[in-house]
Amino acid sequence: MVSQHGILLATGLISDHFGPLVAKVCDCLLRQGALQLQEIVRRLNLPPGQVKNSLLVLIQHNCVQAFSSPSPRGDRTMTLYLTIFNNVLHRLRFSKFISVIRADIPESEALIEGLLQNGRLTFDQLVGRTISKVPEGTIRPAREEIRMNFNRLVSARYVERCPKAEPHFNPQEDEQSTTARKRAPKTAEEVLSLEQKVVNTATLSDPERFSEIPYSMEDASKTNDRPHNVVAGAKRKHGAFEVDEELNSTIAENEVLWRVNFEKFIFCLKKKFCADRKKPKLKVGTHPIWESFFEANLTDKDTNSVTSSIGGILEKLGQKEGGAAMSIGQIQPVLEDLQCTTSTGEEFTFDLHKMIEACRNEEIESLVKKKYGQEAFTIFRLLVTQGCAVETDQIIDTTILDKQIVHSTLYKLWNDGYIDTEKIASAAGTGYAQFFVWRAKNTFREQFVDNLYHAALNLRQMVNYIAELLLEGSKDETKLRNRKNILILALTRHDDSLLLFCDF
């Protein structure tokens, strides 16, 4: 379940981008879970037409997924709508996604921009948009060229075919199959939310999802003035095989809807975050090795680790200043010191997940230190690293801190919900009736994340507040504009924390 401030933030973003009406529908779905159209209409007391249009906007922008499910009585199927919370929040980070593309496939930047702005488009629409955006007097790109750039995005998995519009998903059946599986040998099965399950059901298989637009011979002769395929004419000229191919290409260009693959972008940002975060800790001369390791990562096996072959690392290293002279013998110990593991010496793997966990802990600890001081930091770290309940005297002993300070700090941390305490009756003969044990609360992270959402919500409100002041007209316009930019920048930076805790 998304936290309270998470919902407020998501609704706020939707309101900024699509207006209050769409935001209302989004809010209703976020609070209630999956709903039918009539149900939303009833709850919001709005005309069905307006609700329907709002849903269409949300679907177009990948914020809502529809699915069909048998009605409770099982006599008919109904269509339910569900908000994809993460996709709503991704709207905060479009600028970051564009910088990823700018660094990787700069020639395709305009295409990604088009997809981000419009949510879902056919290739044909994208071509029309791209051509119309070209400034007067410059050469218009050929459709052929645009397709090449587009296919690059698909093959690198930055762009995907849209998921099924309304897959069939029955929450009750799913529940039963999960319970059935539970009786079988127990495996550490991840508990998926309804949202994740529906998304998984809607997702196409990988080959479908990332199949590029087929190339057809006809294209070479096509001009931009004739963006629409003249299939009928082509049919007569070619054999049956080519007709098939051409038909596929026509469908892929004119009918298939494409969208940005957020997963891939988040993975790129995650890699970049980890690579950058470690940089201040790198020893002199090891920067190029660390960078080459990340650059050489080609296969996206999973999103929790980076694997690169030693050959790839050497190749990338060769392109860097002073890197060409490095040998495997020099690189290997550096990689090992950076916690890259290898079994054969051929491939090195870095565990992103582990690093992200460590970074999350660092962030929370750092806040504890800032808010409650060095002693609280030490005590809190002890409780987190122990992972179990620790008795007061043992805390005093292990941290070698003054007893009074430990007592007052424990109280403060407990009062603010970071730690839990329990009174335990003492065994007879120890001379004490009871003692206290303390442990880091397992909800402190959720609370922290809720505060992150809250802070983002506040930044956004401040941006809007200053925008309003600007609209009213003021003599301090430049100053206000200046403050607004500071706030926007702060929100972009703050979003890194949200990414770290919620998306990586």
Added chain:
Amino acid sequence: MPPRKRPLEPSSGMPAQPDVKPVISPPPKSAPAPVPAPAPVPAPGPEILPASILNNLPGPEREVYKRIYEAGNKGMWSQDIRYTMKLAAPTLTKLTRALVQRGILKEVTDVRHRGKKVFMDARIEPSPEITGGTWYHNGQLDTDAVAAVRRRCLDQIDRLGAATPDMVHKGVEREDPRAGYSIDQIRDILQTMALDRVLEECRSTGEGEFSAVRAGRVCYRRGGAPQGGMIEGIPCGVCPRIDECSPDGVISPPTCVYYKKWLQMDF
């Protein structure tokens, strides 16, 4: 109640492998053959007082003494003596005072409960549980001593790069032979420094910066500059009133004083 101090490590049996890698070179001629330090024999507590003394004590005093002797180095709380022996408070005070005056009992401060009167056989050293351990002086944490030894440990780590507690201990001893820290004390201090992230606990690979440490040993090195603090740059990140703040509430971003100050909205 869980034990307050880790039990003494077994001192007998196989000699532990040294943490430092042996450097193969002929031993310097002048160096005397290393004399193995005698293994510390845990000192047995003193026997109960001889009958000659006990028999001279009045009956009730003798009983009180026996009970307290049995409590060993943890001592006994006056209230507990009263309850077990069913004595009235003034009686007990009289008995214990007499025994203290004879030099048979002593009163010690229990670091956890400074208000409690705890008695102990005068010849017994109070346990660390009572005194608070080595870092306590008269029931108070000796913060200066802790700070001093932390500084010394850090000096050693800076000198050695990565080092095991044993190496740090030896280094500290070499620099100041009169300091007299035990290896356990050094180990405790290193652990708290790792908790503070001043140091980092790691396992030696035996190579590179660990070349002086046998592979696989737990050792410590500098923790590096602390990272984190991403949300501390904005007012709400460290705000003490965030729970009272809401978009349309009395406390809200447009009315917030922290924001006003941060954005220098004084025009």
